[in-house]
Each structure stands twice: as C-alpha cells, then as structure tokens.
Amino acid sequence: MRWVAFASLLVLTGCSWLGLDQPKANTEAAAPSPSGEKVTITQQTWAAFVNYKYWLTPLAWTKSMGEGYFAVAKDGRSWGLTGCTANACITGAPQSQDAINICQTRSSGVPCIVFARDQNIIVPYDVVD
Numbered sequence: 143m144r145w146v147a148f149a150s151l152l153v154l155t156g157c158s159w160l161g162l163d164q165p166k167a168n169t170e171a172a173a174p175s176p177s178g179e180k181v182t183i184t185q186q187t188w189a190a191f192v193n194y195k196y197w198l199t200p201l202a203w204t205k206s207m208g209e210g211y212f213a214v215a216k217d218g219r220s221w222g223l224t225g226c227t228a229n230a231c232i233t234g235a236p237q238s239q240d241a242i243n244i245c246q247t248r249s250s251g252v253p254c255i256v257f258a259r260d261q262n263i264i265v266p267y268d269v270v271d
Contacts, residue, residue, distance in 0.1 A: 180266040181257065183218035188269045190221050195261050198227055211241035212258040218270070220249035221257070 183191075191212055198208030210225015222244030225236045238256045245254035257265055 180268055182268045182270055183214055187218055187221050194223050209260050210236045211238040211256055213241035213245040213254045214257040215245055215249035215252040215254045217252050221245055
C-alpha cells in the first residue's frame, strides 16, 4: 500500500525530485503551430506533459508503449489529453480532437492546439515560470 501511495505522489508532483520535470531546450524538429508562432506554456502545463509521457510509458519501460495526444491552450495555462497506455488501444486509436475538446473545456474556451502526438512534441514551444 505504501508503494502505491508513493507512486501516486510521484505522478502528482511531476517527479520533480528526480529532475524529470525540467524542460530541455526545444531542439526537436517541430511542425509550425496554426498561427506559425511558438506556444508559451507554464511550468504547470509542462509538468502535466511530463506526467502524460510517463503515463504513456512508465520509467521502468525501455521503449515507447502508449499512444495519445496532448493539447495545450494558446495561452499556455490549460491542457487536455487522450490516449491509452497499451501498445494497441482496445477501443480504437485516440483522436486529437478529443484532447483539444478537453483542453478547451478546461480553458474556458481559450483555443487549444495539439502539442504532442504520443511522446513527440510537434510545435515549437517555450516554458515560462
């Protein structure tokens, strides 16, 4: 029972004690956002993305496992996700629009875009304090 509580704490805190929540320089090739600009996201949104990545593929797993989408609001304060942690989703492939819809509900209508497909970030971004 203690292990479950500890694992839950790691997920909720974004694994900050391991240093895993620190954004790296955005050196990946990224598709332009619909507006052609970088998306600026908050530290909290970045932490949610880090948790999403480890939800898809736990630390102990050596290769990418899950599939999904992570969307962020254009103001960088809200996010939404959809996906599954198995190699093949039982109910069909995740839809990017589902992540966008969840994000827009959470953002009170601020437009959202897809930030990542599976674990790959697909838009240029900056993380602010």
